[in-house]
Amino acid sequence: xxxxxxxxxxxxxxxxxxxxxxxxxxxxxxxxxxxxxxxxxxxxxxxxxxxxxxxxxxxxxxxxxxxxxxxxxxxxxxx
Amino acid sequence: xxxxxxxxxxxxxxxxxxxxxxxxxxxxxxxxxxxxxxxxxxxxxxxxxxxxxxxxxxxxxxxxxxxxxxxxxxxxxxxxxxxxxxxxxxxxxxxxxxxxxxxxxxxxxxxxxxxxxxxxxxxxxxxxxxxxxxxxxxxxxxxxxxxxxxxxxxxxxxxxxxxxxxxxxxxxxxxxxxxxxxxxxxxxxxxxxxxxxxxxxxxxxxxxxxxxxxxxxxxxxxxxxxxxxxxxxxxxxxxxxxxxxxxxxxxxxxxxxxxxxxxxxxxxxxxxxxxxxxxxxxxxxxxxxxxxxxxxxxxxxxxxxxxxxxxxxxxx
Numbered sequence: 001x002x003x004x005x006x007x008x009x010x011x012x013x014x015x016x017x018x019x020x021x022x023x024x025x026x027x028x029x030x031x032x033x034x035x036x037x038x039x040x041x042x043x044x045x046x047x048x049x050x051x052x053x054x055x056x057x058x059x060x061x062x063x064x065x066x067x068x069x070x071x072x073x074x075x076x077x078x079x
Numbered sequence: 080x081x082x083x084x085x086x087x088x089x090x091x092x093x094x095x096x097x098x099x100x101x102x103x104x105x106x107x108x109x110x111x112x113x114x115x116x117x118x119x120x121x122x123x124x125x126x127x128x129x130x131x132x133x134x135x136x137x138x139x140x141x142x143x144x145x146x147x148x149x150x151x152x153x154x155x156x157x158x159x160x161x162x163x164x165x166x167x168x169x170x171x172x173x174x175x176x177x178x179x180x181x182x183x184x185x186x187x188x189x190x191x192x193x194x195x196x197x198x199x200x201x202x203x204x205x206x207x208x209x210x211x212x213x214x215x216x217x218x219x220x221x222x223x224x225x226x227x228x229x230x231x232x233x234x235x236x237x238x239x240x241x242x243x244x245x246x247x248x249x250x251x252x253x254x255x256x257x258x259x260x261x262x263x264x265x266x267x268x269x270x271x272x273x274x275x276x277x278x279x280x281x282x283x284x285x286x287x288x289x290x291x292x293x294x295x296x297x298x299x300x301x302x303x304x305x306x307x308x309x310x311x312x313x314x315x316x317x318x319x320x321x322x323x324x325x326x327x328x329x330x331x332x333x334x335x336x337x338x339x340x341x342x343x344x345x346x347x348x349x350x351x352x353x354x355x356x357x358x359x360x361x362x363x364x365x366x367x368x369x370x371x372x373x374x375x376x377x378x379x380x381x382x383x384x385x386x387x388x389x390x391x392x393x394x395x
Contacts, residue, residue, distance in 0.1 A: 004387055045389060062385040066322035068392075069376050 007039055025049050080357055082130055083121045089137050093151060094120050097158045104191045112188055115162050131275065131358065132161045136251045138354045142264070143255035149203060153251040156199030160247060163192035171225065204254055209262065213253035220246035228297050233284070235299035235337050238277035245276040264350065271351045274341045275359055281338055282362045285331065285369070288321060303337075304330050325373050332374075335366035 001009070014036060015022040024032040029047040033039055041047055050058050083090065094116065101112035117123060121130060136150040136157070166185040174182050204210040224243030234240055249272050256265050284291070284300040291298035295305075295316055304316060304324035324330035342359045345351055380388050 002391070004390055008387075041390070045386070047386065060384050062380045062383075062388065064323070065326035065373075065377050065380055066319050068380070068385065068388060069322065069326060069373075 007033075007037060010037065022051075026051065082134070082354070082358065082361075086130075086134055086137065087122060089134065089151075089154070090120070090122055093133050093154045093158060094122070096151070096155050100155070100159075100195050101192075104188075108188045108191050111184065112162070112191065115165070115188070116158070119158075119162065119165070129161060129279075131279065132157045132248055134354075135248065135272075136255065138352045139252055139255050139268075142268075142350060142352055143252075143259045143261065145255050145259065149255065149258070152199050152203055153254065156196050157248075157251060159192045159196040159199065163189045163196065164247075166192070200250075200254070203258070208254075209257040210250070210254040213257075214247075214250055217246040217250055217253075229294055230296065232296045232302040232305075233299035235281060235284075235303050235334065238273045238341060240277075241280040241299060242273040242276035245280070248272065248276060267348050267350065271345055271348050271355060274345045275355050278338050278341050278359045278362050281334060282366065285334055285366065289318065292316060292318065292321070300330070300334060303333055304328075307333060326377055329370065329374075331366060332370040335363060335370050338363045338366055 011025070011033060015025050021032060021036060024035075026049050029049045030041045030045075033041060052058055097116055098113055101116055102109050104112050119129075133154045136145070136153040139145065140147070140150050166189040170177070170182055170185050177185070200210070220243050224240075224246070228244070249269055252268050252272060253262075253265055256262050256268065281299055284298045288298055288300050288304075291301060292315075295301045301316060301321065304310070304321045307324045307328035307330045308320060310316060310320065321330075338359070342356065342363055345356055345359060376388075379391075383391075
């Protein structure tokens with residue numbers, strides 16, 4: 001699991017266990033994460049939190065790769 | 080096999096001799112020439128260079144039953160020609176931006192390099208040698224290729240078209256085979272070299288597509304991107320569209336596939352030095368890795384979501 005994945009798991013566990021943290025996370029996600037875990041989400045990122053239930057789920061559509069990815073070439077021979 | 084390491088001794092010797100010759104140019108062309116040479120030396124860190132130009136004579140040594148001295152002389156001659164064409168390319172591509180002084184400097188240094196190329200090849204091939212008609216033939220191919228560049232879209236599936244600008248690389252092959260009385264082998268070797276040079280050009284086009292957006296027709300990878308996107312004719316591509324071709328339409332995978340067909344054709348040809356196959360395979364592997372990385376990015380985004388992706392990029 002990456003460091004990021006384990007942060008996500010910690011956030012979710014804390015939100016499940018502590019209603020006060022969950023409320024803060026839903027209202028001000030970046031602040032809640034910073035105060036609880038010390039991790040800073042970059043300023044240019046806006047974070048929103050949604051809660052699934054037993055019968056309501058979210059399928060999040062990520063941004064298109066062409067909008068967020070940089071391609072890098074492994075080229076090793078040049079002119 | 081790391082080709083630069085495997086041929087380090089030859090590269091060292093060739094560049095040392097070229098440096099000595101350039102050191103005899105009148106000032107300031109001695110220093111400027113040596114700086115240009117240094118920047119092209121693959122043994123120096125961060126040097127972007129063209130191994131095939133100065134290693135090809137060594138790669139053909141066995142097939143042409145040549146001695147080390149001949150290989151070295153032609154390799155050194157090729158270095159001068161390579162540098163001269165670098166300068167010419169710069170002037171052709173950026174002449175208006177460079178300004179008169181820089182253009183003059185480039186063209187004058189180019190003349191000195193051309194003179195050195197002629198002297199080195201001239202030591203081995205007299206005025207009546209069969210080499211020189213081949214020189215004119217390859218020069219004509221280069222001239223046609225550069226004059227027509229951009230007139231119509233570069234075709235990624237046309238190896239001789241892609242290799243046109245580098246036709247003069249084949250000169251040492253013509254020379255070595257004619258000297259060995261094996262000119263009969265030249266057509267096969269020319270086809271092999273076209274496939275290798277075409278492979279290099281495609282790799283170059285993939286790496287440089289952003290710079291070529293202003294002049295799409297010059298870049299065969301952009302032709303492929305248009306094809307994969309079914310992009311309307313007459314409408315210029317933009318960066319986002321090309322990235323979409325990369326991430327959503329497997330444009331790099333397609334490019335790797337074309338390069339693989341060139342490698343397959345190369346393997347069908349008889350008597351092609353093994354190192355040429357290795358050279359092409361390495362380029363193919365690089366393209367495959369790029370295609371796989373693009374797919375991994377897509378999967379990561381789809382599975383992990385945007386937040387994980389953005390944060391993982393910032394961590395790097």
